[in-house]
Amino acid sequence: EAQVTQNPRYLITVTGKKLTVTCSQNMNHEYMSWYRQDPGLGLRQIYYSMNVEVTDKGDVPEGYKVSRKEKRNFPLILESPSPNQTSLYFCASSLSSQPQHFGDGTRLSIL
Amino acid sequence: AQKVTQAQTEISVVEKEDVTLDCVYETRDTTYYLFWYKQPPSGELVFLIRRNSFDEQNEISGRYSWNFQKSTSSFNFTITASQVVDSAVYFCALSEAIDNDMRFGAGTRLTVKP
Numbered sequence: 001e002a003q004v005t006q007n008p009r010y011l012i013t014v015t016g017k018k019l020t021v022t023c024s025q026n027m028n029h030e031y032m033s034w035y036r037q038d039p040g041l042g043l044r045q046i047y048y049s050m051n052v053e054v055t056d057k058g059d060v061p062e063g064y065k066v067s068r069k070e071k072r073n074f075p076l077i078l079e080s081p082s083p084n085q086t087s088l089y090f091c092a093s094s095l096s097s098q099p100q101h102f103g104d105g106t107r108l109s110i111l
Numbered sequence: 112a113q114k115v116t117q118a119q120t121e122i123s124v125v126e127k128e129d130v131t132l133d134c135v136y137e138t139r140d141t142t143y144y145l146f147w148y149k150q151p152p153s154g155e156l157v158f159l160i161r162r163n164s165f166d167e168q169n170e171i172s173g174r175y176s177w178n179f180q181k182s183t184s185s186f187n188f189t190i191t192a193s194q195v196v197d198s199a200v201y202f203c204a205l206s207e208a209i210d211n212d213m214r215f216g217a218g219t220r221l222t223v224k225p
Contacts, residue, residue: 033213040120042202042215058212090156099146100213102156 002027006091006103013081014111021076021106023091029101031094032074033058034066036087037105043090049074081110113138113205117216124193125224132188132219134203140164145179145186146204150218156202162186193223 004025013019025032033048035058045058049068063085065077074093078085086109092100114137124130136145147159160170162179170177174191190197200220206213 035215040217042115042117042217043204044215045212048212088154099158099161101158102148104155 002101004091004093004101004103006089006106008106009104010107012109012111015082016080019078019081019108021078021089021091021108023074023076023103024072025074025091025093025101026072027093027101028071029093029095030071031096031100032068033092033100034064034074034076035090035092036060036085037090038087046076046089078108081108083110086110113140113143113207113212113214115203115205115214115216117201117203117219119219120217121220121222123222123224126195127192128223129189129191130193130221130223132190132201132203132221134186134188134216136184136186136203136205138184138205138207140207142207144206146206146213147177147186147188148202148204150200150202152199159188190221193221195223195225197221198223 007022030051034046035043037043044060046064047058047066049055052071055066055068089106091103094100116135143164145162149157167179176189178187200218202218203216204213
């Protein structure tokens with residue numbers, strides 16, 4: 001089954017404690033991206049990757065890092081999380097300009 | 112830079128009413144793609160439709176229809192005979208062909224009451 005898998009689905013943590021949200025897709029898509037969803041703001045892109053070892057900033061990259069060492073994986077790293085990064089996060093993948101397949105979301109709470 | 116505006120923050124209708132969700136976009140590209148996604152209360156994002164900028168034909172899929180008008184930069188979504196299961200947040204999105212960077216509108220929360 002074609003899917004984008006994010007882990008964890010829920011996480012409550014504290015300010016400053018490094019965390020990683022993993023994202024994996026099994027569709028051999030070149031394009032992957034991370035979004036955060038906040039009330040009244042829709043989804044805003046954090047980072048995206050056009051292919052292995054190619055990543056670029058989206059609209060709200062501050063405080064986040066990503067890597068794309070393999071085609072299927074695109075982890076999102078918060079080196080020093082802060083409360084303003086409390087949000088719902090989505091990973092997505094697609095072929096170029098095709099509809100994006102979204103993961104089920106990760107709800108992060110940073111205390 | 113591209114931009115998507117969904118001016119309706121929340122809409123509430125009674126079952127069986129028709130409802131239209133508005134989407135206005137801005138882009139300088141001549142080639143672009145427009146999307147609608149549904150986010151039900153369970154939280155996942157469900158793809159509904161994709162249109163490219165060269166295809167202005169309206170589309171109908173069951174009770175759903177989409178009206179794409181380049182002259183007004185709009186891509187509106189109509190649900191006919193709404194049902195309670197249509198209650199969700201609906202997002203319109205735009206992707207410029209050159210870099211696949213997708214921009215979402217703020218979303219419209221639709222509540223359909225029995």
